[in-house]
Amino acid sequence: MVVNTCAVTGEAVRKSRQILRRVQRGNPAARLVVSGCLASLEAEAIAREQPVDLVVANRDKERLVELSVEALGLPSRPPADLDGEADTLFTRGRQRAFIKVQDGCRHRCTFCIVTLARGEERSRPVREVVAEINRLAAGSVQEVVLTGVHLGGYGSDIGSDLLGLLGAVLADTPVARLRLGSLEPWDIPDGLWGLFASPRLMPHLHLPLQSGSDAVLRRMARRGRARDFAALATAARERVPELNLTTDLIVGFPGETEAEWRETLGLVAGIGFGQIHAFPYSPRAGTRAARLRGQVPADLKRTRARELHALAREARRAALERQVGGEVSVLVERPARNPASGDWLGYNPSYFPVRLRAEGVEDLTNRIVRVRITGCCADGDSLLGAVCT
Numbered sequence: 001m002v003v004n005t006c007a008v009t010g011e012a013v014r015k016s017r018q019i020l021r022r023v024q025r026g027n028p029a030a031r032l033v034v035s036g037c038l039a040s041l042e043a044e045a046i047a048r049e050q051p052v053d054l055v056v057a058n059r060d061k062e063r064l065v066e067l068s069v070e071a072l073g074l075p076s077r078p079p080a081d082l083d084g085e086a087d088t089l090f091t092r093g094r095q096r097a098f099i100k101v102q103d104g105c106r107h108r109c110t111f112c113i114v115t116l117a118r119g120e121e122r123s124r125p126v127r128e129v130v131a132e133i134n135r136l137a138a139g140s141v142q143e144v145v146l147t148g149v150h151l152g153g154y155g156s157d158i159g160s161d162l163l164g165l166l167g168a169v170l171a172d173t174p175v176a177r178l179r180l181g182s183l184e185p186w187d188i189p190d191g192l193w194g195l196f197a198s199p200r201l202m203p204h205l206h207l208p209l210q211s212g213s214d215a216v217l218r219r220m221a222r223r224g225r226a227r228d229f230a231a232l233a234t235a236a237r238e239r240v241p242e243l244n245l246t247t248d249l250i251v252g253f254p255g256e257t258e259a260e261w262r263e264t265l266g267l268v269a270g271i272g273f274g275q276i277h278a279f280p281y282s283p284r285a286g287t288r289a290a291r292l293r294g295q296v297p298a299d300l301k302r303t304r305a306r307e308l309h310a311l312a313r314e315a316r317r318a319a320l321e322r323q324v325g326g327e328v329s330v331l332v333e334r335p336a337r338n339p340a341s342g343d344w345l346g347y348n349p350s351y352f353p354v355r356l357r358a359e360g361v362e363d364l365t366n367r368i369v370r371v372r373i374t375g376c377c378a379d380g381d382s383l384l385g386a387v388c389t
Helices: 010-026 037-041 045-048 058-070 085-091 116-117 126-138 162-172 215-221 226-239 258-273 298-321
Strands: 002-005 033-036 054-056 096-104 143-148 177-180 204-206 244-251 275-280 327-335 344-347 353-357 368-376 383-387
Touching: 002 010, 002 037, 010 037, 010 045, 010 344, 033 037, 033 058, 037 045, 037 058, 037 116, 045 054, 054 058, 085 344, 096 126, 126 143, 126 162, 143 162, 162 177, 215 258, 226 244, 226 258, 244 258, 244 298, 258 298, 275 298, 327 353, 353 368
Parallel strands: 002 033, 033 054, 096 143, 143 177, 204 244, 244 275, 353 383
Antiparallel strands: 327 344, 327 368, 344 353, 368 383
């Protein structure tokens, strides 16, 4: 059994250890392999605390199966027997694939342990990424998402860059839809906006803000400032009007005053994000932020998180309502679980979920169809649409 651990926050560490204990209790005879960030940072401690058979660090994760077979004496099939089979299994029933093109990070945000857990930046060659996408596109995958720990730093170690990779994917693969994973706002290259002229590059960017207060951003050792982010959002929407911006925010960072929190709420309200991932700050041993003065009480973090969630719901509802009345392409993923809310569920280019009415039609799974957006769901989280005929 393989357990992939996380160590991004103190809470993630606690949950990872809890899962390991639960796995052991429920499967006492199983061979246990532990990987992920906690395994990389605390390999010896994990081995002492749990009867673990093998610890695989992040740098070796690509070889996890090979290392497990070798170390544990497990039966395996010759690689030749698997030629093409792994891709077929991977793409079966899949519409979207996440392609990791980069690992590691050169930055040192004070709240982040990832730079220690993941190491220096390492990028995959462009030709290797293109080849993988071509294999996936030859199967059932219609959409790929390029991801990385520091995606904007792609190519810094191999003489390339993110624009070059995107250009190669658009030119040399037939994949119908291409998305980008999380990008640091200061990494956006000037030439990116022109690439959105291709209908295959989906108009959605996830840009972590973390705080709307310059004082907090300085304590976080973030490279941008609040006004820079606001200017970027304005420029992005001018160039790509249908762009959906989403973000991450840390609630209750050490020393965060009421005035600083109000600055964050003000900036968030002004930008109007389509989705906000809000994280109450959790001290992570080994980071500079864990040693900062002014740790915010848990009850105050919960209060601020509720405020932010309410604001995020309003912003998302407004973003959805702007879509009503238009026609968009939707990648249909599966039948809707609740027939009352539609027959099918898919995502539009801006990465908003769409519940479709398409009674009496054939199976739409994994098809890209034109849809007229007719309204918003009552929960304010998704769109309603009808397949154009």
